[in-house]
Amino acid sequence: xxxxxxxxxxxxxxxxxxxxxxxxxxxxxxxxxxxxxxxxxxxxxxxxxxxxxxxxxxxxxxxxxxxxxxxxxxxxxxxxxxxxxxxxxxxxxxxxxxxxxxxxxxxxxxxxxxxxxxxxxxxxxxxxxxxxxxxxxxxxxxxxxxxxxxxxxxxxxxxxxxxxxxxxxxxxxxxxxxxxxxxxxxxxxxxxxxxxxxxxxxxxxxxxxxxxxxxxxxxxxxxxxxxxxxxxxxxxxxxxxxxxxxxxxxxxxxxxxxxxxxxxxxxxxxxxxxxxxxxxxxxxxxxxxxxx
Amino acid sequence: xxxxxxxxxxxxxxxxxxxxxxxxxxxxxxxxxxxxxxxxxxxxxxxxxxxxxxxxxxxxxxxxxxxxxxxxxxxxxxxxxxxxxxxxxxxxxxxxxxxxxxxxxxxxxxxxxxxxxxxxxxxxxxxxxxxxxxxxxxxxxxxxxxxxxxxxxxxxxxxxxxxxxxxxxxxxxxxxxxxxxxxxxxxxxxxxxxxxxxxxxxxxxxxxxxxxxxxxxxxxxxxxxxxxxxxxxxxxxxxxxxxxxxxxxxxxxxxxxxxxxxxxxxxxxxxx
Numbered sequence: 001x002x003x004x005x006x007x008x009x010x011x012x013x014x015x016x017x018x019x020x021x022x023x024x025x026x027x028x029x030x031x032x033x034x035x036x037x038x039x040x041x042x043x044x045x046x047x048x049x050x051x052x053x054x055x056x057x058x059x060x061x062x063x064x065x066x067x068x069x070x071x072x073x074x075x076x077x078x079x080x081x082x083x084x085x086x087x088x089x090x091x092x093x094x095x096x097x098x099x100x101x102x103x104x105x106x107x108x109x110x111x112x113x114x115x116x117x118x119x120x121x122x123x124x125x126x127x128x129x130x131x132x133x134x135x136x137x138x139x140x141x142x143x144x145x146x147x148x149x150x151x152x153x154x155x156x157x158x159x160x161x162x163x164x165x166x167x168x169x170x171x172x173x174x175x176x177x178x179x180x181x182x183x184x185x186x187x188x189x190x191x192x193x194x195x196x197x198x199x200x201x202x203x204x205x206x207x208x209x210x211x212x213x214x215x216x217x218x219x220x221x222x223x224x225x226x227x228x229x230x231x232x233x234x235x236x237x238x239x240x241x242x243x244x245x246x247x248x249x250x251x252x253x254x255x256x257x258x259x260x261x262x263x264x265x266x267x268x269x270x271x272x273x274x275x276x277x278x279x280x281x282x283x284x285x286x287x288x289x290x291x292x
Numbered sequence: 293x294x295x296x297x298x299x300x301x302x303x304x305x306x307x308x309x310x311x312x313x314x315x316x317x318x319x320x321x322x323x324x325x326x327x328x329x330x331x332x333x334x335x336x337x338x339x340x341x342x343x344x345x346x347x348x349x350x351x352x353x354x355x356x357x358x359x360x361x362x363x364x365x366x367x368x369x370x371x372x373x374x375x376x377x378x379x380x381x382x383x384x385x386x387x388x389x390x391x392x393x394x395x396x397x398x399x400x401x402x403x404x405x406x407x408x409x410x411x412x413x414x415x416x417x418x419x420x421x422x423x424x425x426x427x428x429x430x431x432x433x434x435x436x437x438x439x440x441x442x443x444x445x446x447x448x449x450x451x452x453x454x455x456x457x458x459x460x461x462x463x464x465x466x467x468x469x470x471x472x473x474x475x476x477x478x479x480x481x482x483x484x485x486x487x488x489x490x491x492x493x494x495x496x497x498x499x500x501x502x503x504x505x506x507x508x509x510x511x512x513x514x515x516x517x518x519x520x521x522x523x524x525x526x527x528x529x530x531x532x533x534x535x536x537x538x539x540x541x542x543x544x545x546x547x548x549x550x551x552x553x554x555x556x557x558x559x560x561x562x563x564x
Contacts, residue, residue: 001457003386008467012386016379016438019371019393022434023413024401030412041415068428087307090300102550104307106315109546109553110539111371111496113514116518117521118318127528129317132333136363163311171554172562213562224405226497245407252411253503262411269408276403 035262045259052263060265061239062247069243072158073222079162081214084169087131089199092177104167112164116231119160123147123232149290152238152256154232161228169214176210177203209283216279228269244268315539329528343532348533352524355518358510358538363426364512366431372441372490373483375434381471382447385457395446402441404497414503415502428504429512432496437490442559448482449475488556513538 003009035052038047056062087104090238091097107115122128123146131143146156180203188198207240229235235242235250246263252261321343323337344512349355383391413432418424422431456478460470498514505511511519517534524530546553 001387001455001461002387003382003388004461004466006388009386009388010379010383012382012467012471013394016375016442018397019375019431019435020401020438022429024404024409024439025397027409027412027416028404030415031409035410046315064339073482078319087304090304093301094297094304097304100308101554102547104311105550105554106543106546107311109492109496109557111514111517112496113496113498114517114535114538115499117502117531118314118519120521121528121531122314122317127330129314129333136334152536163314167311168558168561172558175555175558208492210562219403227514229504230498248407248411248505252414256417258411265407265409265411269405272405273403 018093029045031262031265034259035266037262039258040256041258048259052260053267056267061242062244064239065242065244065247068154068241069223069225070153072161072225072243073119074221075155075158076161076165076222077215077218079158080212081169081218083162083166084171084214085173085204085211087170087172088177089203092174093195093199101171102141106167106173107164108168109173112227113159113231115164119163119233120147125158147233148237150237153237154241157228157232160232161225165218169218172214173207180206182267206209212279212283214232216276219275223268223272223275239286293306308493308499309497318532318535319540322529324529326526326528326531329532342528344533345537348530348537350518352520352534353508353516354364354513354520354537357511357513358518360426360489360510360516361495361512364429364433365428365491367426368437369487369491371434372437373487376438376441376486377445377479377483379438379473380442381449383442384446384449385454386467398439398442402443406436407497410500410503413500417504419556420439422481426506426510428510429494429497429501430499432504433490435488435545437493441486441490443560444486445479445482448479452478482550485556485559488553489560492553492557493560544564 020070034045036048036050037045038051040049070168087100091100094100122130125131125143125145125148130146134140134142145153146152184206185202188202193201224245225243226249229241229243229246230249233241235246245268248264248268249265251257317334320337321333323340324335328335328337380440383395414423417428422428456474457470458472465474496514497512499562501512501515502518505515508516508519517538520534522533524534547548
């Protein structure tokens with residue numbers, strides 16, 4: 001339709017556009033510009049060309065953040081997405097399953113910082129329950145300073161992340177499984193297929209669209225991970241849990257390296273964006289005709 | 293058949309216990325003294341005193357943090373709902389110059405992570421003296437929520453029959469009237485999803501709150517709890533009381549509205 005008045009359109013669209021431009025779009029463009037500058041936040045910035053980028057690619061700590069975040073993403077693909085799929089498969093074939101669905105989603109909607117502070121207490125070597133449980137099972141030799149040990153810190157974070165988000169992916173998969181047409185599954189059951197076979201050979205392939213979205217969310221979300229890492233270890237011990245965002249925040253807000261931090265920000269964002277793009281192209285190619 | 297079902301129940305129940313045990317431990321530890329907590333971390337409390345909650349709420353500042361979170365969440369969610377429903381309506385139903393490029397800009401916003409702009413946003417807020425004010429969180433929370441909100445609302449309006457809007461036009465309704473009296477009521481399901489997603493995102497947001505608000509009296513629950521936990525680092529009981537106070541009301545709200553909250557969060561994440 002044509003609008004009744006131009007002023008009307010302006011009033012409807014302007015607030016959203018202005019607010020979004022002021023707080024997201026302009027700062028985004030500014031960050032791109034700043035990534036080619038050298039700036040300590042006080043003096044006037046000087047042009048640096050691609051120096052910040054070449055420095056980033058040569059920075060051993062920054063490069064190591066991608067190894068850490070890579071380990072984190074792979075671990076959470078198992079602990080969150082795969083576990084969520086299995087939990088959804090288990091509960092969707094049970095009659096009284098709403099309790100599980102409600103209970104396992106609780107950590108998802110709580111603030112990540114609150115969960116991180118709680119798990120910091122669980123891992124605590126003085127009063128934490130993890131070591132207490134281990135010693136009560138006679139496994140005192142398994143006790144660790146979980147978050148302070150370079151061998152266990154990153155895995156502990158992955159574990160907490162799995163504890164939080166397995167319920168989230170379970171909810172996504174449960175919704176997808178419930179939307180499946182029941183006649184297909186009924187006829188497979190009449191043909192004598194076991195529940196296990198129905199799940200792995202019929203249900204899982206039918207929800208693969210949802211599965212690929214879940215994997216994308218897990219990867220892009222993992223790349224942006226900050227809260228858990230900041231509260232549990234803040235990148236330590238010895239940078240073994242340093243991820244791109246914790247490193248970026250330190251570069252800018254502790255070392256005052258605004259240009260360098262911006263270059264890191266743009267690199268990380270570009271990686272996330274290209275993953276989403278590749279995913280979209282791949283999705284269009286393999287799109288199935290039926291919408292579930 | 294029956295054994296298999298019981299085995300499944302057993303597995304999922306065991307996992308649910310694992311998922312809820314930390315929260316249960318947090319809850320009952322807030323009734324134990326510091327000595328009990330450090331000597332026998334697993335034991336159940338022997339008595340129930342609620343004084344520590346009042347102490348954490350008033351002296352520890354949890355009450356103040358909760359109030360700040362409520363203000364930031366309510367204000368940013370209200371701004372998202374009004375601005376995005378207006379823009380979503382115009383972009384879906386009205387043809388005007390520039391509407392295509394505006395849609396492209398907002399789609400870009402769906403893809404941009406907060407990392408791609410928070411460094412300059414920080415400078416901008418410093419320039420305009422917005423840091424350490426309530427606006428330092430309300431403005432970014434609202435503007436970060438707008439792209440997804442517009443997308444969800446626009447898709448919802450796109451799916452409505454166009455005759456509805458044509459009929460309103462023939463009856464002589466202006467666009468503003470159509471928005472207020474026809475569209476606002478019928479897009480309520482989309483608004484519920486948008487509202488839940490925006491509100492929870494704002495309530496739980498940490499990175500920007502950490503960077504933009506240093507003033508103790510303006511901190512929200514995530515950053516406030518963090519400074520609380522470093523202030524009472526050896527007072528375990530206080531820490532557990534604070535954790536209990538910020539989680540239990542949320543869990544109660546969630547259990548009451550679990551269907552809408554699960555739908556809101558998963559839809560928001562999947563579509564975003």
